[in-house]
Amino acid sequence: MRPLAGSYLPEFFHEDHSLPKPSWSKDMRLLFDQFMKKCEDGSWIHLPSYNYTLFQRSQDISAFIHAYLPTASKLINEEKLLQAKIFTRNFEDGLGFEYVMFYNDVEKRVVCVFEGGPYLQGMPGCLHGGAIATMIDATVGTSAMIAEGIVMTANLNINFKRPVPLCSVVLINSQLDKIEGRKLFISCNVQSVDEKTLYTEATSLFIKLDPEKQV
Numbered sequence: 001m002r003p004l005a006g007s008y009l010p011e012f013f014h015e016d017h018s019l020p021k022p023s024w025s026k027d028m029r030l031l032f033d034q035f036m037k038k039c040e041d042g043s044w045i046h047l048p049s050y051n052y053t054l055f056q057r058s059q060d061i062s063a064f065i066h067a068y069l070p071t072a073s074k075l076i077n078e079e080k081l082l083q084a085k086i087f088t089r090n091f092e093d094g095l096g097f098e099y100v101m102f103y104n105d106v107e108k109r110v111v112c113v114f115e116g117g118p119y120l121q122g123m124p125g126c127l128h129g130g131a132i133a134t135m136i137d138a139t140v141g142t143s144a145m146i147a148e149g150i151v152m153t154a155n156l157n158i159n160f161k162r163p164v165p166l167c168s169v170v171l172i173n174s175q176l177d178k179i180e181g182r183k184l185f186i187s188c189n190v191q192s193v194d195e196k197t198l199y200t201e202a203t204s205l206f207i208k209l210d211p212e213k214q215v
């Protein structure tokens with residue numbers, strides 16, 4: 001795997017939240033072990049995941065926002081920014097988003113093993129569509145960041161085909177389809193672990209941020 005574009009890896013490492021926890025279900029643990037086995041020959045890579053942003057120091061966050069999002073930076077309260085945490089990583093263990101991602105560089109695929117906990121309910125007994133959209137965005141977003149560094153979601157188009165049972169484990173399979181200039185097209189599906197149920201299909205467009213442009 002080539003180094004991440006932009007080389008913006010965190011300077012300080014935190015607890016990796018993508019490692020097995022007692023709250024994980026048997027299915028989640030089984031899939032984690034299967035993918036870790038695939039990592040042994042280097043074809044797949046386990047992607048660590050933290051609950052803070054990629055930048056730890058406040059001056060790094062500020063510098064990033066001023067460089068890449070100058071318009072937004074005028075409206076951001078810098079004090080509040082110090083409290084910022086990653087949306088998907090701040091529920092108590094087992095209650096919200098439990099997930100782990102793996103990357104295959106040859107196939108340009110990111111797979112996310114995801115279990116949506118009881119606090120993510122939408123319709124009774126089912127996962128909230130917004131929670132599914134969030135995890136799709138996080139999975140395709142990870143794929144886009146690995147390919148091109150600093151990107152944002154411009155379009156996310158989702159077809160919800162079957163309800164996802166709350167607290168079940170699903171596989172989110174994403175595929176980088178093509179890159180055209182600053183545009184990255186990534187497709188995705190959400191399937192049951194036995195691959196018999198196709199829950200969701202999605203397409204996305206990410207744009208590589210251009211610091212020369214006032215976004």
Ligand SMILES: CCCCCCCCCCCCCCCC(=O)SCCNC(=O)CCNC(=O)[C@H](O)C(C)(C)COP(=O)(O)OP(=O)(O)OC[C@H]1O[C@@H](n2cnc3c(N)ncnc32)[C@H](O)[C@@H]1OP(=O)(O)O
Pocket residue numbers: 047048137138139141142145146151152153154155181182183205207208209210213215
């Ligand atoms: C070790 C491993 C580490 C991995 C690391 C993982 C870290 C953990 C990752 C978590 C991953 C979370 C992923 C969350 C990702 C968000 O949640 S992002 C938040 C939601 N998105 C936003 O807020 C974006 C808001 N939109 C914008 O800011 C701007 O529209 C954008 C997207 C930056 C684009 O603006 P721009 O740079 O001015 O681009 P612009 O010139 O308008 O368009 C460029 C091209 O794209 C086209 N385009 C732009 N928008 C669209 C659109 N909506 N539809 C179609 N075409 C479009 C234009 O037509 C143009 O095409 P061409 O003329 O070049 O052919």
